[in-house]
Amino acid sequence: MIILGLSGALNHDASAALLIDGEIVAAAEEERFIRDKHAKNRMPLNAARFCLEFAGIGARDVDVVAFPYAPIGLATPARWHYARRHWYAPDRALDALFNGNRRYRRNRGRVLVMGTALGIDWTRTEFVPVEHHLAHASSAYHLSGFEERTAILGVDGKGEYATTFFGYGEGGKIHKIKELYDPDSISGVYGAMTEYLGFEMLDGEYKVMGMAPYGDPNRHDLSRLFRRRSRGEVEVDTRYVNTVGLRRYRAEGVGFYFSQKLVDWLGPRRVDESIDEPFVDYAASLQRLFEDTCLQLVDAHLGDILADTGKLAFAGGGALNVKLNQRLVARADVQELFVQPAAGDSGTALGAATYVAAGRGDKLSRMRHAYLGPAFSTDECLDALRAIGEPLEFARLDDVPRDTARILAAGNPVAWFQGRMEFGPRALGARSILGCPSAAGIADRINAQIKFRERWRPFCPSVLDRVAPQIIQSQHPAPFMTITFDVAESWKARIPEVVHRDGTARVQVVDEASNPRYYALLEHLEALTGDAVVLNTSLNRQGEPIVCTPTDALAMFIGSDLEYLVMEDLLVTKRR
Numbered sequence: 028m029i030i031l032g033l034s035g036a037l038n039h040d041a042s043a044a045l046l047i048d049g050e051i052v053a054a055a056e057e058e059r060f061i062r063d064k065h066a067k068n069r070m071p072l073n074a075a076r077f078c079l080e081f082a083g084i085g086a087r088d089v090d091v092v093a094f095p096y097a098p099i100g101l102a103t104p105a106r107w108h109y110a111r112r113h114w115y116a117p118d119r120a121l122d123a124l125f126n127g128n129r130r131y132r133r134n135r136g137r138v139l140v141m142g143t144a145l146g147i148d149w150t151r152t153e154f155v156p157v158e159h160h161l162a163h164a165s166s167a168y169h170l171s172g173f174e175e176r177t178a179i180l181g182v183d184g185k186g187e188y189a190t191t192f193f194g195y196g197e198g199g200k201i202h203k204i205k206e207l208y209d210p211d212s213i214s215g216v217y218g219a220m221t222e223y224l225g226f227e228m229l230d231g232e233y234k235v236m237g238m239a240p241y242g243d244p245n246r247h248d249l250s251r252l253f254r255r256r257s258r259g260e261v262e263v264d265t266r267y268v269n270t271v272g273l274r275r276y277r278a279e280g281v282g283f284y285f286s287q288k289l290v291d292w293l294g295p296r297r298v299d300e301s302i303d304e305p306f307v308d309y310a311a312s313l314q315r316l317f318e319d320t321c322l323q324l325v326d327a328h329l330g331d332i333l334a335d336t337g338k339l340a341f342a343g344g345g346a347l348n349v350k351l352n353q354r355l356v357a358r359a360d361v362q363e364l365f366v367q368p369a370a371g372d373s374g375t376a377l378g379a380a381t382y383v384a385a386g387r388g389d390k391l392s393r394m395r396h397a398y399l400g401p402a403f404s405t406d407e408c409l410d411a412l413r414a415i416g417e418p419l420e421f422a423r424l425d426d427v428p429r430d431t432a433r434i435l436a437a438g439n440p441v442a443w444f445q446g447r448m449e450f451g452p453r454a455l456g457a458r459s460i461l462g463c464p465s466a467a468g469i470a471d472r473i474n475a476q477i478k479f480r481e482r483w484r485p486f487c488p489s490v491l492d493r494v495a496p497q498i499i500q501s502q503h504p505a506p507f508m509t510i511t512f513d514v515a516e517s518w519k520a521r522i523p524e525v526v527h528r529d530g531t532a533r534v535q536v537v538d539e540a541s542n543p544r545y546y547a548l549l550e551h552l553e554a555l556t557g558d559a560v561v562l563n564t565s566l567n568r569q570g571e572p573i574v575c576t577p578t579d580a581l582a583m584f585i586g587s588d589l590e591y592l593v594m595e596d597l598l599v600t601k602r603r
């Protein structure tokens with residue numbers, strides 16, 4: 028069965044994923060093709076085209092288009108909950124009751140139009156809507172490879188109405204245990220506070236998480252953001268956050284997801300680049316509140332299953348909170364946590380597809396890598412180089428991993444463009460900027476050459492699989508940079524540039540089968556420096572998506588002060 032999953036239901040993070048007989052053939056985010064981060068208000072036309080072309084099939088061959096947004100009936104509590112909790116914005120409350128699937132219908136229309144543009148014949152191809160949180164759940168559970176009964180957690184801003192999902196998977200089927208509904212969204216609280224802390228919601232959450240270790244979580248008690256947090260229930264206080272309508276705080280014509288009352292309580296929102304008090308302390312308190320609330324809910328709804336099998340699959344934007352994931356892994360009742368690399372909304376394209384595939388009997392297996400996007404040959408890179416006509420020099424390398432390791436060991440950052448682009452927000456050694464983490468000052472050097480990120484944000488390491496357990500003091504799988512671990516004392520001084528302020532690192536453990544060239548690079552680096560670790564950050568400039576094509580890579584390279592770009596078999600440098 029050929030299933031094309033599409034996301035973009037919530038007007039951000041449009042993406043496409045193609046499954047053929049249960050195998051993920053291709054997946055990519057639309058932002059990479061249109062060069063617009065999060066592809067807001069866009070449908071994944073280019074991403075879908077890529078998937079079909081990569082598979083060598085036509086749009087007419089697609090059996091099912093799966094979409095992660097479904098109609099929600101009045102018989103479920105979702106719309107009633109929404110209406111009751113939005114009494115202060117009666118237009119929205121009434122709309123949820125009387126016209127509660129308007130957004131679904133609009134989405135369906137957009138998919139049909141996009142499908143037609145793609146060449147899909149809707150008389151032959153079936154359109155299947157999948158509830159948003161079931162798509163998230165499936166993207167984690169069906170790709171975890173877990174055979175046992177598996178606890179499933181979904182933490183997200185909002186799908187149709189559900190914001191948070193608790194369930195389990197067994198024998199390939201997903202069962203709901205409990206959902207929370209809008210406005211009672213833990214991720215929503217994090218998003219609202221992200222706005223208050225001066226970042227963009229749905230983008231800056233990881234910056235808040237990076238800021239948190241600089242603050243003191245005990246200095247401010249933010250627990251009043253929730254009216255209630257007990258016995259598996261959560262009620263957000265919408266007088267402060269997750270606010271809509273007239274309650275919104277407004278500044279310069281923009282309405283925020285928090286209220287004037289929050290500003291009266293905590294002071295003016297952060298508007299500059301500083302990481303000073305009280306904002307760092309708010310970030311620290313928020314992060315702790317988020318973790319504690321999620322863990323309490325896991326206890327209440329998933330504790331029994333975890334006690335039984337210890338397997339947990341986690342998806343939704345909240346699953347990109349690597350610190351929460353560290354605490355989940357640290358639980359005595361969790362043996363293994365699986366977080367799919369595209370845990371946010373882009374991953375719902377994959378999740379909708381896997382949900383339909385599993386329901387129709389396709390066999391799904393564990394997702395072992397995220398290299399699902401386009402790849403380019405050395406000849407294609409040469410064509411791009413010639414077309415760009417900038418003063419660049421290039422040479423073919425004899426041994427790409429060895430030669431690159433030498434440049435890194437000499438203390439230079441290297442832009443690294445190799446193989447198929449990653450699916451999901453993390454660069455995992457296909458579209459990366461690399462550095463040698465024992466080279467003093469390498470992080471500052473990268474920041475200076477790219478000028479793209481806040482100095483206080485941590486860089487992350489890719490680590491050779493046979494060395495990783497010594498560094499992270501754990502055998503837990505970590506292929507996707509979705510979990511932080513405490514770095515062993517003996518390693519902190521060896522790789523200081525990739526250890527965060529709180530002594531943790533968000534590692535990617537690299538195995539040879541998934542990325543042989545990256546693996547070989549790490550082995551060469553180990554031979555030169557003694558450490559099989561490389562600093563790995565994404566190949567992009569601030570505010571831009573990760574590069575996709577050789578032309579994107581060259582444009583980014585030229586627009587930065589980077590000196591070395593290794594693109595497939597070529598070393599590109601700037602003429603002095």
Ligand SMILES: [Fe+2]
Pocket residue numbers: 159163183184185186343344371372375
């Ligand atoms: Fe979502």
